[in-house]
Amino acid sequence: MEHTLQALTPGTSHAWYRALYTEHRGAFVQWAARQYGVREEEARDAFQEAVIVLYRKAQGDDLASLNCSLRTYLFAVGRNQLLSRMRVLRKQEDLHEEFHGIPDEALATNGMERQEKEATAELVRQRLAELKPDDRRVLELYYLEGKDMDAVAEALGLKNRNVAKKKKHFALQRLIALVRSAKMLLL
Template sequence: MNDEKKHTLSDEDIVSGIFQGETDALEKLYKEHFPMVTRLILNNGGDIDDAKDIFQEAVIILYDKISCGQFVLNSKLKTYIYSVSRNIWLKKLAKRGVYSNVDDYEEKLQVEDDIEIQRERDHQFIMMEHALEKLGEPCHTIIKDFYIHNLSMQEICEKFGYTNTDNAKTQKYKCLQRLKKLFFG
């Protein structure tokens, strides 16, 4: 695999690469997700060695599932690695007796999960705003009027001078298709 491809591997490429035994896929997985697991562990009573152990266990679990054909990517790989690492860490803490009530500790970690989810949503919201800006008129206004200002199709029809609501719906559909292309590339 060349250097350019290393930097552009999608989650699906990484999973496929692991399945095919490509070391580049494991390297990319490590580079992209080890820092996140390290933050999780360091922020929750562990050290760098704990982070390495937890990450390695999470990767082994992922590798085993992929190798057996049992892995289905129904979320981001980042989310999967984080969740598995988090669960392994909670079990280790319970074994160490650090937290006798794992439920209380899970609540604390849940807040961190929520923060991570919110960051991802904020990022997607910003990307959607950029896509909307690139959309141009009348699509930009039609999409905002319908989804943000809750205007009815009849109101949009009248505002833009369409002959009937079906024409307005058709235009909105075309605008959504353009927006999807801009947003998802």
């Protein structure tokens, strides 16, 4: 099975995508751990999202102008997924500190930056409260309580870690959308 851009069409089989995922996942996980210091699970999640993005773009025939290798494309999309998650994690860590009443003044280099961080943390906290209870709980368990996906699945009574991971992903996407829309309203 050839994994090239030319082999990719809207009708490409799921088996092709699974093989592509398996072929490049290990290299991406190692690269992500080295570059960004992320856990293996986080890197796998980001790479899985990259393959999903590739699949969706192929279904819409949005890849005609792509002039790089599939591996390069997957690594770039995976990197963007990681960076996006890292930004959210930083915001969640700020939120976590607020929940525990431990301000970290060393993070803010000046008053303006501190105010911006406080405003963002407040916005995330407000939008987190707007989520459905299940969405809010999955994010709290994973980001604030530091539970792994198996523990999250067990706490929420879900079938397995993959179901919990998917639930976390969609909850996080909803939170990000709420925060972005609120920021747009503030501008």
